[in-house]
């Protein structure tokens with residue numbers, strides 16, 4: 632998969648927050664096989680995780696995708712992105728502009744506004760957005776080359792709340808990388824996203840809060856691979872009626 636001209640093999644993007652310890656995070660990154668980890672600039676600065684966390688990220692061998700988690704306006708997200716570019720030395724930015732504190736749903740108006748400014752400043756923007764086609768079009772017009780529709784509210788673990796909308800996005804944007812971001816709870820949710828034809832999945836809480844994060848990271852990675860394989864295999868359509876799967880011709884007649 633090509634993301635802003637970079638060839639990426641693993642289709643699992645992993646968040647780095649809420650792990651019980653840096654060692655557990657490092658283990659989860661390893662067992663997920665991810666090549667991209669996302670880091671919140673605010674969280675990083677706020678909890679003073681400091682040198683140990685920074686060195687863990689650097690030694691992970693992964694590409695870092697800083698994010699603007701916790702920003703509630705376009706202006707705040709733009710400033711945070713500019714700081715992230717300085718700190719992490721990358722033009723990649725996962726753009727989050729939160730519009731509602733309870734649902735953490737994106738403020739799509741602020742998102743498009745911030746995307747336009749950041750693209751003009753040379754950023755490669757990964758917008759965390761709703762599954763709305765019109766917003767998706769506006770983000771592409773703003774210069775985004777990737778869309779990250781939500782599966783469900785961040786941290787909810789509810790899985791895909793609107794698979795039909797994701798299916799519509801796939802049909803409407805056949806050539807744009809689509810990465811489901813947020814709300815994945817179980818490997819089956821991640822597999823479902825891939826079966827719908829998504830290009831990748833970004834998740835955090837489901838791994839960080841699992842009893843065994845490294846094992847869950849591995850399970851997610853395998854589910855994503857399975858879902859991708861299934862999509863490519865062109866699954867059958869569900870039927871309303873039963874259809875015998877075993878031929879009845881040639882059955883022995885009893886009595």
Ligand SMILES: CC(=O)[C@@H](O)[C@H](O)COP(=O)(O)O
Pocket residue numbers: 646647648669698700725759784785786787788812813814815833834835836837
């Ligand atoms: C880490 C990050 O970027 C989250 O904001 C992201 O949206 C993942 O959401 P979940 O924690 O629900 O997987």
